[in-house]
Structures are given as C-alpha cells and as structure tokens.
Amino acid sequence: MRAQRSVREILLTAAPIALAVFVFAVSFGVLAIAARIPGWAAVLMSALVFAGSAQFAALGVITAGGGVVTAVLTGGLLNLRYIATGIAVARSLPGGRLLRALLGQLVVDESYAMAAGAGEPGRPDRRTLLLTGACLYSVWVAGTLVGTLLGPVLGDPRRLGLDAAFPALFTALLWPMLSARHAVRCAIGGALVAFALAPFTPPGVPLAGAALVGLWLAR
Amino acid sequence: MAGSLALGLVLGLAGLSFAMRAIGPFLPNLPAAITERTSGLAPALLAALVAIQLTGANGLLHLDVKVPAVILAAVLSALRLPLIVCVVAGALVAALLRAAFHL
Numbered sequence: 001m002r003a004q005r006s007v008r009e010i011l012l013t014a015a016p017i018a019l020a021v022f023v024f025a026v027s028f029g030v031l032a033i034a035a036r037i038p039g040w041a042a043v044l045m046s047a048l049v050f051a052g053s054a055q056f057a058a059l060g061v062i063t064a065g066g067g068v069v070t071a072v073l074t075g076g077l078l079n080l081r082y083i084a085t086g087i088a089v090a091r092s093l094p095g096g097r098l099l100r101a102l103l104g105q106l107v108v109d110e111s112y113a114m115a116a117g118a119g120e121p122g123r124p125d126r127r128t129l130l131l132t133g134a135c136l137y138s139v140w141v142a143g144t145l146v147g148t149l150l151g152p153v154l155g156d157p158r159r160l161g162l163d164a165a166f167p168a169l170f171t172a173l174l175w176p177m178l179s180a181r182h183a184v185r186c187a188i189g190g191a192l193v194a195f196a197l198a199p200f201t202p203p204g205v206p207l208a209g210a211a212l213v214g215l216w217l218a219r
Numbered sequence: 220m221a222g223s224l225a226l227g228l229v230l231g232l233a234g235l236s237f238a239m240r241a242i243g244p245f246l247p248n249l250p251a252a253i254t255e256r257t258s259g260l261a262p263a264l265l266a267a268l269v270a271i272q273l274t275g276a277n278g279l280l281h282l283d284v285k286v287p288a289v290i291l292a293a294v295l296s297a298l299r300l301p302l303i304v305c306v307v308a309g310a311l312v313a314a315l316l317r318a319a320f321h322l
Binding site: 020023035036038041044048049050053055057060061062065069072075076078079080081085086088090093101102107158161162163164165167173174177182184185186188189194200203206207213217219 | 243261278288289295317
C-alpha cells in the first residue's frame with residue numbers, strides 16, 4: 001500500500017488539470033452566451049451538471065436549432081458513462097448510501113482518472129477523488145462565470161471561430177475512444193445515420209437514431 | 220432563449236446527471252451487461268454531433284471552415300495533445316481562414 005498523499009501533494013498534481021478545466025469552463029460560458037442562453041442559466045448548469053461533454057453537447061444541439069428536450073436527452077445520454085465510473089468508485093466513498101450518492105457527484109473523468117491512478121487496483125484513492133473533484137468543481141463554476149461575463153464583450157462568435165469549436169471539441173472527445181473496435185463501429189454507424197436523417201427530420205431525430213445505432217452496435 | 224426554457228434545460232440535464240452519478244454509489248451491484256451495452260452510446264452520439272455540426276440549415280453536408288477545424292482537431296488528438304489545445308486550435312484555424320478569405 002502506498003503512503004497516503006498529503007492535501008498539498010494532491011492539489012499540486014491537480015493544478016495543471018484545473019487550469020485546463022478553467023479555460024474549458026470559460027469557453028463554455030462564452031459559447032453559452034453566443035447560443036443566447038442567459039448567463040445565470042449557464043452558471044447554474046455548470047454548478048448542477050458539472051460535466052463538460054454533456055453541457056457542450058446540449059449547447060451544440062441548441063446552437064444547431066434543436067429543442068430543449070433533444071438537448072437534455074443528448075447531454076444525458078453522454079453522461080451514461082458515469083454509471084460505470086459510479087460503480088467503480090462506490091467502494092472508495094465514505095458513509096451510507098445517501099452520502100455516497102452525494103459525494104459521487106464529484107466524479108468527473110479527470111478526478112476519476114487521477115484517483116484510479118493514485119489508488120490500488122479496483123479501489124480508487126478516496127482523498128484524491130474527493131479533493132480533486134472539489135477543486136475541479138470550483139474551477140468549473142468560476143470559469144463559467146468568467147466566460148459569461150466575457151461573452152458579451154467578445155463580439156461576433158463566428159469571427160472568433162467559436163462555432164467551429166463545437167465540432168472540434170466533439171472530434172477531440174471522440175478520438176481517444178476509437179482505440180476500442182466496437183467504438184469505431186458505433187461512431188461510423190452514428191455519423192452515417194445522422195447524415196442520412198438530417199435532411200429529412202428535425203434536429204432531435206438524427207441524434208436519437210445515432211443513440212439507437214450505438215446501443216445496437218455496442219457488441 | 221426565454222428564462223423558463225433555459226431553466227428547463229438546466230434542471231432536466233441536472234436531474235439526469237445526478238441520477239447517473241448516484242446510481243453506482245447507491246446500488247453498487249448493477250449487472251455489468253447494462254454498462255457494457257451503454258458503452259456504445261458515447262462514440263455514436265459524439266460522431267453524430269460532429270455530423271450535425273457539419274450540416275447546413277437544409278440538413279445537407281455544408282463544406283466550410285468547420286471541416287479544416289475538425290481535421291486539425293483529429294490530428295492533434297491523435298498526437299495526444301490536451302483536449303483544450305485541440306479545441307482552441309480548431310477555433311483558431313476557422314477564425315484565421317474566415318479572416319483570410321472573407322468567408
């Protein structure tokens with residue numbers, strides 16, 4: 001068993017990730033304003049959802065002209081992976097079921113990865129998980145606030161290429177997943193279905209079709 | 220966007236996210252088959268989101284500065300650069316191409 005790491009050590013390791021998360025949160029705030037979502041709603045979303053890919057996906061749907069229900073379902077489905085990480089960290093969390101379910105809200109991809117790296121196999125390190133999670137949460141909400149204040153000052157989002165940030169982000173999120181063969185199959189299927197349905201259907205339908213194909217091709 | 224719609228968006232997404240993060244710690248003995256099956260959702264949805272972003276208002280593929288942005292993001296991800304670098308580079312190349320060719 002490794003010696004327990006101090007709070008200082010954990011926060012120092014988390015600092016570069018926190019910086020990247022901050023920049024990411026600022027861009028979320030800016031893009032939310034560009035998508036005409038009120039600033040308070042963007043900050044509230046970061047405080048209550050705390051999941052970059054889901055929040056950006058919801059924004060992307062709104063920007064592409066989709067409705068609120070489509071945006072919620074698309075973001076929600078992208079968060080399904082947190083069921084798996086939740087099961088993986090369950091034994092590392094203290095307290096009874098309710099406290100564990102609450103502390104489980106601090107799990108994001110980055111805090112999970114760091115805790116898994118610092119812990120023993122099958123048992124992510126509790127202090128790393130909770131401290132990193134709390135640190136990234138504060139930075140995520142603060143960065144969003146900064147972004148919503150910066151958004152109106154920046155001017156035309158297209159001139160800054162901000163509309164191209166969405167497809168670039170989704171591509172960069174997708175790429176590392178493609179090391180698994182089933183993921184390649186699902187990605188190709190999802191893109192083909194979306195391209196095929198987009199000319200004939202409202203924005204929600206291509207995404208729903210892609211989700212079904214993803215479930216179908218998963219194994 | 221109207222305030223009530225925005226609130227619906229936030230609370231809807233927050234409710235789903237809360238539930239998904241809570242299920243594991245609350246019921247740690249879920250069958251693995253469920254999580255295996257859902258692992259196909261993220262790649263399919265992300266690819267579809269890229270596709271949707273590349274289509275115009277008529278739903279057909281629309282070739283503009285977003286295409287080089289996507290290609291650059293893919294190349295930089297393949298080189299294992301951090302996510303934020305890929306995104307900023309994608310936006311930057313789009314902004315530069317637009318400024319250079321008045322698109």
